[in-house]
Amino acid sequence: MQSQLEQAIQTGEPTILVPTHVERNIPLWSWGTETETILAIAILIRSCALLIQALAPLIKKQA
Numbered sequence: 551m552q553s554q555l556e557q558a559i560q561t562g563e564p565t566i567l568v569p570t571h572v573e574r575n576i577p578l579w580s581w582g583t584e585t586e587t588i589l590a591i592a593i594l595i596r597s598c599a600l601l602i603q604a605l606a607p608l609i610k611k612q613a
């Protein structure tokens with residue numbers, strides 16, 4: 551706790567001490583199976599295609 555107090559910046563406002571070291575308790579994010587990854591990429595590509603299709607008339611109208 552002493553090292554945390556030494557790192558605190560003294561201002562006129564209340565001091566909130568945040569630990570400098572926090573152990574990671576969240577498991578690493580995994581990509582999942584190959585099928586899930588391919589499906590996610592396909593959905594992303596389809597979403598981009600629909601966005602382009604929806605925005606194309608607006609862009610043409612401005613030009």
